[in-house]
Amino acid sequence: MSLAERLHTLTIDLERCTLEPLRSDTPSGWTRHSTLVHLSGGDCDGTGEDVTYGAEEQLAFQAAGAPKLPTGRMSLGDFCAWFKDRDLFGSAPSQAAYRDYRRWAFESAALDLALRQAGRSIESVLERTARPLRFCASMGLGNPPRLDRPSALRAIHSTLEFKLDAEPHWDDDFVQTLAEFGGVPVIDLKGAYEGTAVDVPPSPELAARIAQLLPDTIIEDPHRTPEVLAVLEPHSARVSWDAPIHGVSDLADLPFTPRVMNSKPSRFGSIERLFEFYAHCESEGVALYGGGQFELGVGRLQIQRLAALFHPDGPNDTAPISYNDVQITDRLPASPLPATGASAGL
Numbered sequence: 001m002s003l004a005e006r007l008h009t010l011t012i013d014l015e016r017c018t019l020e021p022l023r024s025d026t027p028s029g030w031t032r033h034s035t036l037v038h039l040s041g042g043d044c045d046g047t048g049e050d051v052t053y054g055a056e057e058q059l060a061f062q063a064a065g066a067p068k069l070p071t072g073r074m075s076l077g078d079f080c081a082w083f084k085d086r087d088l089f090g091s092a093p094s095q096a097a098y099r100d101y102r103r104w105a106f107e108s109a110a111l112d113l114a115l116r117q118a119g120r121s122i123e124s125v126l127e128r129t130a131r132p133l134r135f136c137a138s139m140g141l142g143n144p145p146r147l148d149r150p151s152a153l154r155a156i157h158s159t160l161e162f163k164l165d166a167e168p169h170w171d172d173d174f175v176q177t178l179a180e181f182g183g184v185p186v187i188d189l190k191g192a193y194e195g196t197a198v199d200v201p202p203s204p205e206l207a208a209r210i211a212q213l214l215p216d217t218i219i220e221d222p223h224r225t226p227e228v229l230a231v232l233e234p235h236s237a238r239v240s241w242d243a244p245i246h247g248v249s250d251l252a253d254l255p256f257t258p259r260v261m262n263s264k265p266s267r268f269g270s271i272e273r274l275f276e277f278y279a280h281c282e283s284e285g286v287a288l289y290g291g292g293q294f295e296l297g298v299g300r301l302q303i304q305r306l307a308a309l310f311h312p313d314g315p316n317d318t319a320p321i322s323y324n325d326v327q328i329t330d331r332l333p334a335s336p337l338p339a340t341g342a343s344a345g346l
Contacts, residue, residue: 008077046113049299289314
């Protein structure tokens with residue numbers, strides 16, 4: 001059986017669904033909202049996290065309450081299939097990707113519940129062993145860019161690595177400073193976003209600067225303009241993709257054959273698409289690293305567990321939640337995170 005089929009054959013006995021709102025202020029000054037989805041049956045509770053970024057969408061979801069779901073005993077596959085033609089938003093979300101984010105909240109909660117009701121770990125079902133998890137701290141550096149926060153974090157853990165969001169105002173001097181700072185295995189060019197707060201204009205000059213001055217760094221989500229792609233073609237083996245990828249079929253539309261990819265479970269929406277992607281990349285020799293979505297709750301623990309199973313050695317954007325606290329403390333966990341015991345659930 002495929003990885004997804006192994007999971008889909010699990011059964012769930014669903015009695016009720018409840019929602020739990022979460023919110024947190026962020027170091028960059030905005031307020032993050034997310035929603036925990038709790039699926040319960042008997043004495044077991046399975047949880048997922050809706051990582052939709054729109055505050056309006058989150059607050060509307062929480063105000064409307066849990067949707068009416070199929071209840072009783074069924075296979076996990078049948079439960080997940082129920083979502084295929086369902087709209088979990090009352091009106092169209094501001095970003096189409098949010099539909100997958102919310103679906104993943106329910107499917108991951110159902111998977112968690114199915115595993116807990118069976119008394120099994122995801123490791124045992126997939127017959128895989130988790131390993132210590134390498135992680136990076138992810139952030140933007142502001143305008144003008146400053147290394148104050150990365151430096152403060154490095155003062156606590158001297159080998160901490162970073163995944164950084166590039167900005168058009170990064171000049172040669174600053175990128176050279178990053179090279180000297182070291183430990184920046186991924187730079188995100190944010191070239192796949194439209195109509196969001198993180199949009200940046202295409203800049204072949206910036207792409208060239210990063211490619212040349214940071215020769216070992218993965219370059220994520222460049223703009224697909226002819227000028228940017230021409231600059232990056234000689235470096236295509238370390239060009240990675242994130243935002244455009246929602247399933248294996250999306251790989252065919254990339255301008256370069258992918259050799260490394262960012263894998264965010266919530267982007268795939270469904271268990272079927274995510275685990276098909278894991279299997280495809282493993283068979284094709286495509287290196288993976290995990291991505292976070294500024295989770296506030298159990299969603300962060302779940303992406304860490306999946307990363308520890310499928311790509312523990314990658315520059316995973318899966319730092320513990322405490323790395324996003326406004327105030328930095330000396331109690332932050334170090335990378336790599338130790339492999340956890342194979343407890344029941346996701």
